Amino acid sequence: xxxxxxxxxxxxxxxxxxxxxxxxxxxxxxxxxxxxxxxxxxxxxxxxxxxxxxxxxxxxxxxxxxxxxxxxxxxxxxxxxxxxxxxxxxxxxxxxxxxxxxxxxxxxxxxxxx
Numbered sequence: 868x869x870x871x872x873x874x875x876x877x878x879x880x881x882x883x884x885x886x887x888x889x890x891x892x893x894x895x896x897x898x899x900x901x902x903x904x905x906x907x908x909x910x911x912x913x914x915x916x917x918x919x920x921x922x923x924x925x926x927x928x929x930x931x932x933x934x935x936x937x938x939x940x941x942x943x944x945x946x947x948x949x950x951x952x953x954x955x956x957x958x959x960x961x962x963x964x965x966x967x968x969x970x971x972x973x974x975x976x977x978x979x980x981x
Contacts, residue, residue: 869925870915881911882932883961884925884952886939886970891915893975894938905964905971907936919948929956936961940970 870888873879885891891913897903912932914925919939929935935958939945945962952958965974 868917869921869928870913870917871925871928872913872915874910874912879910879912880933881907881909881936882914882929882934883907883911883936883938884914884916884929886916886919886945886948887972888915888917890938890940890971893972896975905961905974907959907961911936916948919944922948922951926952926955933957934959938962938965938971941966942969945970 883894885894894906897905914928916922916925929952935952935956937949937952937958938961939949941962949958949960949962953960965971968974968977
């Protein structure tokens, strides 16, 4: 199912969308590290699809946000999902920040092995 994590301390107009929970956990790890360029600079809510097959179920949850930051995979399914969301909402495709890797978790794992 879709996980929708709403920050209780802020009414957010921003939302970050992740394909899987490992990518969300990687993002949270990066949030705890100062100076990362991967994370958005403002407080955001989060939507974890847990599969791109859940996109249609997640779209109504995205309606409340004026900006959506997509951290979806660099495979065909991730690109199609990002394009679908961008066709409806104001989207920033954040996947370029981990270009060369399939997903955010792969990027973080590679970065931590250096």
